Amino acid sequence: MNSDYLLKHSDNTCLILDGYEFSYKEVDRQCKNICKSLDKTKKLILLKSGTNIETVICYLALLKSNHAMIMVDISMDNTITSRFIDIYQPNYLWEPIHNDFEYVLKFKNYGLRELNKDLIDLHPKLSLMLSTSGSTGSPKLVRLSKDNLSSNTYSINDFLKISSLDVAISNLPFHYSYGLSIINTHIDKGASIVITEKSPMTKDFWNLFKKHNVTSLNGVPYSYEIFKRIGIDNMSLPSLRYITQAGGKLNETLIKSFRDFANLRNIDFYIMYGQTEATARISYLPPKDLNSKINSIGKPIKNGELFIRDLNGKSELEHDKEGELVYKGRNVMLGYASTLNDLKKGNDLNGVLPTGDIAYKDNDGYFYITGRIKRFIKIHGNRMSLDEIENNLKSALYEVACVGKDNMLLVATTESKKINEIKKYIKEKFSLHHSTFSVRALEKFPSNSSGKLKYNELLSQLL
């Protein structure tokens, strides 16, 4: 991705809004405009990322420049955004225009607001930082370079074979690595992206889908539950060329259902695996293997390697032995950041990422995930650390212990009188639907002789 990559496809349609289209030439012009208001020294910009053209244009502009950016979810609680600002001291904020502030530049409903004139010590390779933890509000970020982004884009396009004729639609948020990878892969090939905030649960979304002949559908497991629920099997979608799924394990019933959906329509269904720590994509299951290798995460993407490492030592394991899944490739992040000081760090991982997932490899070289090392669950595609939730509740002075499985957070408390208060706190703080968590009272938490909490035992008590 060199700085003129947008002009390679100048007359193609880049972004489609309801009633308006931006060509690559126009996008390039808007990007240059934003870059002009920032001087040459490397700056840090925090983007309040929403599913809108303002976010995409600023992201692309900063990608053309040497500046660094942090993308955070615009719908995130304001106190969490303030925490990001306190910790990382960004020079500028890209946000919806507010009457109380002055902006150095405006584009549609967004403006660039200067916050901090001081120089920040930013590593020359640092380009993009994303959060991995959904709504727990942890300020921990993944540090990515332009090389990470371009190598992952190359590897994804190697199997999705996106061309300038493809059209995507924005049903995944852009601050989420999977959603962002859709922008990157389409821009790289001069393809188009329909930008809409409408959800697949609405008629407007599907009207846009049909009107603009969208060629792909991308979703996390929860999106697939929605697609199924609204009856996608009976929808006429003649422009659809392929569907992709990532962001967690899709249950076997849905895999089979969408495999049949794809077969009937003669389109491809890609089950993929990845992490923000690897920019987005790590592996995929070729559609032809959906019958024989169902439940597999497939094989590594082009130029990537996967292997299984002994949980205790460092030795590589043979076929059929369980261990930690380790990925190696140019798309592996530089490292994490949790303080301002971390932004000057270079490449901590040297392209090797222990994924935290437990997996094995079969005789044909296909990988299967069987568990997790770290204590986290996924709620509708959002990764949530159980320790972070627990610590957050403890700092609000609740006596709790958190366990759970995907799509169900289980909280135990020794304070039976505070159950409703804790429920309200969780619902508001972590934006969770009440059906995705439960709070139960226990006399005491199971622990071993040294007082350490036995989470496995707690989980079986609460399930």
Add this chain to the structure above:
Amino acid sequence: MNNKKIVEIFSKSLGISEEIICDSLEYNSIPEWDSIAHMTLISELEDGFDIMLDTDDIIEMSSVSKAKDILGKHNISF
């Protein structure tokens, strides 16, 4: 009777109090009525009124009053 029932279902599915449920309440207009809650709502409406909603019913159910219209098509009157 059906009015009371639909309000109860909305309240339970969205996790909000019955007082704020009115005909003009729209999908995505409050944080509690997001796509996750919408999925629960659809199932609860189907179970509660013993009906099967099709694609158009589900994607057109953008407000409480729309929900009543759609249930009306299934012979549930308000």
